[in-house]
Amino acid sequence: MKKAIIFIATALFTTTMFAQSKNFLDIPYLETHAQVDTMVTPDKIYLNIIIQEKDTKGRVSIEEQENQMAQRLKALGIDLEEQLVIKDASSNFKKYFLRQQEVLKSKQYALLVYSGKELGDVMLALEQLDIANTRIEKTEYSKMDELELELKSKAVKKAMQKADALTKPLGQKVGMAIHIADNSQYYPRYNQAPMMEMKAVSADMGQAQPLDIDFEKIKVETTVNVKFALSN
Known part of the structure; x- marks a missing residue:
């Protein structure tokens, strides 16, 4: 008896669903x-910047180049806390003919700017500081x-x-x-x-x-x- 009731209820439910589908069609x-x-x-441009110590007799240290860059960016109105982050810091080894080994440090930064004009100002400033290892990484519409x-x-x-x-x-x-x-x-x-x-x-x-x-x-x-x- 219970099985018969379940069968009837299932049949009615299926018929109702079919009727609703048919009515929709x-x-x-x-x-x-x-x-x-x-x-x-x-309106968001991400610039990848790499600063390296120069392999020369009177090379400029990473710290000095970093400070020079920071000063120039501040002068352009860049908010260093909001727009500049360090991505990677590493050391490269190079052997000299005298079999001496010296560490050449490098740092990688990500700089966010908000227009082509601001990017142009930054790239010109970096070029004047002899920081040429830069590239556009990605852009975004906020x-x-x-x-x-x-x-x-x-x-x-x-x-x-x-x-x-x-x-x-x-x-x-x-x-x-x-x-x-x-x-x-x-x-x-x-x-x-x-x-x-x-x-x-x-x-x-x-x-x-x-x-x-x-x-x-x-x-x-x-x-x-x-x-x-x-x-x-």
Whole structure:
């Protein structure tokens, strides 16, 4: 008896679920696809800097070069506590012809700047200090989360506009959205090894000017599929 009751209850539940699925499929609907994109300029640029002791008779120590760099960066308005960190400190060994061994120290830093202009100022200052081992490591757009949400909203509105355009000639009306699928790609927060263009350094009365640097913009796009119920 209990088995019969369980069987009947299961059958009723299955029939109800099937009916609900069938009713959903029987609803007249229109599916639209919409994509929006934009280009943004990175506002966080990470510069990798390596300072090494010079293998010369009167070489400058790591500590002295570090202090010189810190002073120049402060003069440019760089917040050392917030924007400069040490990534790695190491020692390299080199053998001389006299079979003596000497330690040549090196330090690696990561510097964060917020614009191409600020980066140009920094690179010029480092060049003047004879610190040439620098490279752009990565760039980032700090408001990526807010931008993605804004683009998703625009994409849904665009899908609605397309649905209106498709149904208007038929005399039908677009109703509520019965299904929304977000098919957007995941965008990493960092753009590794970005391309950049360095324009020529100009000189005015012998005074060098900062580099004018244009960064490759980051493309961000979002895609949605929306099903709208239709009514006459």
